[in-house]
Amino acid sequence: MKINGDVITVEDNNKTVEHVIAHLGLEAKSLIVEHNQHILKKEEHPETLVTDGDRLEIVHFVGGG
Amino acid sequence: MLKIGSFQFSSRLFLGTGKYPNFDIQKQAVDVSETEVLTFSVRRMNIYDAKQPNFLEKIEVENYKFLPNTAGAKDAEEAVRIAKLANASGLCDMVKVEVIGCQKTLLPDPVETLKATEILLNEGYTVLPYTSDDVVLARKLEELGAHAIMPGASPIGSGQGIINPLNLQFIIEQARVPVIVDAGIGSPADAAFAMELGADGVLLNTAVSGAGDPGKMAEAMKLAIQSGRLGYEAGRIEKKAYANPSSPTEGISSGS
Numbered sequence: 001m002k003i004n005g006d007v008i009t010v011e012d013n014n015k016t017v018e019h020v021i022a023h024l025g026l027e028a029k030s031l032i033v034e035h036n037q038h039i040l041k042k043e044e045h046p047e048t049l050v051t052d053g054d055r056l057e058i059v060h061f062v063g064g065g
Numbered sequence: 066m067l068k069i070g071s072f073q074f075s076s077r078l079f080l081g082t083g084k085y086p087n088f089d090i091q092k093q094a095v096d097v098s099e100t101e102v103l104t105f106s107v108r109r110m111n112i113y114d115a116k117q118p119n120f121l122e123k124i125e126v127e128n129y130k131f132l133p134n135t136a137g138a139k140d141a142e143e144a145v146r147i148a149k150l151a152n153a154s155g156l157c158d159m160v161k162v163e164v165i166g167c168q169k170t171l172l173p174d175p176v177e178t179l180k181a182t183e184i185l186l187n188e189g190y191t192v193l194p195y196t197s198d199d200v201v202l203a204r205k206l207e208e209l210g211a212h213a214i215m216p217g218a219s220p221i222g223s224g225q226g227i228i229n230p231l232n233l234q235f236i237i238e239q240a241r242v243p244v245i246v247d248a249g250i251g252s253p254a255d256a257a258f259a260m261e262l263g264a265d266g267v268l269l270n271t272a273v274s275g276a277g278d279p280g281k282m283a284e285a286m287k288l289a290i291q292s293g294r295l296g297y298e299a300g301r302i303e304k305k306a307y308a309n310p311s312s313p314t315e316g317i318s319s320g321s
Contacts, residue, residue, distance in 0.1 A: 003112055004112055025115030026115055029115075030119065030121055030122075030156070031110055034150065039146075041153055042153075057109065060107070061105040061107060061151070061154070062120075064081060064136055065082070065083050065136075065221070065222075065271065
């Protein structure tokens with residue numbers, strides 16, 4: 001799948017957005033995910049299924065004025 | 066009390082979170098400033114570094130209202146997307162619409178700012194658009210229903226202070242929603258001046274984060290904003306062309 005523009009391969013057992021975040025080691029982070037251009041609420045991460053060719057955008061807050 | 070939408074603030078200083086030397090200095094500045102509103106930007110995460118620190122982990126999130134900006138957006142559509150991404154965090158209270166129309170000056174695109182403001186207002190957001198100091202544009206944003214107007218004092222990060230106080234005064238006079246002077250403030254004098262003009266608040270970032278001692282500057286800005294506000298409420302004297310003695314002109318002892 002494509003995550004933040006990079007092609008990333010994850011094993012087949014990563015079935016949901018929550019799994020993919022954990023696979024990346026980012027489960028403790030405050031982040032926001034857009035799945036195939038659909039913005040997810042946090043509670044949707046465990047129920048959103050991912051499949052081959054999906055696009056994820058993972059963003060977070062950074063300093064800004 | 067400053068009221069924006071359904072929120073009330075004791076502090077009239079909104080503080081940006083960009084470009085501090087490190088998170089500890091940043092936290093100190095935020096604490097000392099006594100701000101209740103922090104601004105942030107939304108950016109892609111580095112997905113290869115699970116250990117990357119984030120400033121949000123350093124602060125007590127519940128003590129602040131979050132005002133994410135839509136910086137990076139070049140049109141209304143991008144601004145709306147960024148606002149929605151920020152909102153999906155569940156941490157945000159308001160949104161600062163920021164659509165840059167000129168990369169050299171970082172001045173806002175007025176047409177796209179209006180569009181984005183309208184869309185987000187229709188979706189129920191509390192919207193604070195960052196705008197130029199154009200008086201008519203400020204009025205149009207207010208007519209759309211913007212919860213506050215945030216005219217720039219001068220270009221973002223320039224520290225030039227208030228380059229058009231007359232426009233700012235016109236914007237403040239006509240506004241029925243709070244006016245937060247945003248961008249370009251360089252010194253405590255600039256912040257105090259904005260408040261003396263009648264602004265309801267000041268949003269600044271670089272003036273503190275780029276100062277030699279950000280913590281000390283945060284305190285200076287806090288005091289300047291309080292001082293400027295008091296001066297505005299007190300009502301300054303009129304300017305006169307000639308001197309007017311403050312000591313009595315009668316009963317002067319001549320000694321003879």
